[in-house]
Amino acid sequence: MLAKIWNLALLVILDGLRRHALIALLVLAFLLETGGLFFFQFIPRDIGRASADFILSVGWLTGLLFLLFHAIQVVAWDEERRTIHTLLARPISRTQYVFGIYLALALLLLALNSVLAVIGYGILDIIQKSVKPTYFTSLSVGYYALAWLGLYLIELMLLAVILLFSGLVRGGFKVLLLSVSYYFICTGLPVAREAVKGDGGAALAGILKGMAAFFPDFSRFDFKSLVTAPPGRPLADYVGGDCLLAAVYIAVLLTVTAIIYQQRDLQ
Template sequence: MNRILALSWLTFKEGIRDRALMGICIIGLVMLFATIIFTGVFGYDLGKVLVDLNLSTIAFAGLLLTFFVNINLMAKDIDKRTIYCVLSKPLSRTEYIIGKYLGLILLVFIALFILLMVSSGIIWFVKSFYAQIYFKNFSWACFLQACFYEILMFFVLNAVVIFFSSISTSSFLVLLFTIATYITGQTIEEVMQFFKKEAMAEQLPQINQWIIDIAQYIFPNFSAFDIKTLASHGKFLPMEHTMALIGYSAIYTILLLFFASLIFNKREIT
């Protein structure tokens, strides 16, 4: 366990000192502060607009962080052969995969947590600035629940990064595959619902239906983590839903890390 923690700390340190991370955080902070101005432009439902904009900014920053910092942190190990220094230590390949994953999610968690703190401060400030009638649907619990769901989504997305990094030696391909998975994961539920409509289902060949069914199980359903609209309307999801989503994320992540480790164990580090 010490070895895994040492590697995750090393990965976290390398990531936190990356200037790209600083840039992403600055972009995130600027966007969050801009929500103060944007919210004032709207004449109604200020609470809804505020929550929507803040959650979107946090999600955007998380995506930038995952796509441009975390993928780079993984790919650099193979590209620049820094992996030699890690694997020359008594670490198994599985420990390497877990250590790297923990380092990446710690980085995401810390960065998003800071943005969440700033975001909460901004919401508190804007709320105190305008009449409370504009915020009748606003609920801190809903806002925090939506943030928690977003962070959970990034835990799964970073497992996707690890999985593709174990297959490919090119950081560009890892980026491409991860973006494709993210887009598919965000839209798969809608596509499924569209095709499963009665009229559509009758026209669709059986094979296509199978493909959609299989895709539904293979790709992570990222849209399930996106509850921005509900949060902005002050709708709190029951704890059972949250627990089910935590379970889904944990199973999906463990499976991805398991397969990544299987592949990586077979891989030759030349």
């Protein structure tokens, strides 16, 4: 079973590289990240934090573009071009198809984030050496890697949601609209919970809290502020619970997606 999933993942990865989707995003992100070398000159103070935020924001934007305009197309094109019928005509189950597609796109995302993280760290290192220590007090490799891990976990959860929506509706544009709406709900719920916390609306607060089971709080995985912070809590304190939460969420979504694909009429 694992061999079939891996072989399918390789096909999707090679298809993505052949269409130059990853290369085009890397070039765009590289140009934006190197722009940080000029961006920091306009910041009067706290250059380190602003530069780190800029680099990680570019990484997040690049990952989001990959998800919305490549990952969705991969699944949509499989149906529109009847590629899915060719794949499922082979000795591969629909469950293996779901996990194979997810694995391929997750690995492409990992490659994309890894390259951008290395480039971004080099740019931050150059900026740190170009200014006085007062303006860029610290640059932690561990916390920098943690910040990118947080971005990657968010992207993996969104990828699982995209696959779920692709099983529920037909058409890439519909999946795109649902995925964007889902992302905005996830980012808006924490703000809504804070807004009703002091208003005495216990019922509404309970509903909003319960919605976190379906719309996770992505701010839990936002570690940008730690990149330039002095060493503090061990990395394990941040990684353990959040990684487990993301893993459980992804596993549940992929299981539900596999069940949907088992019952779905692909004609």
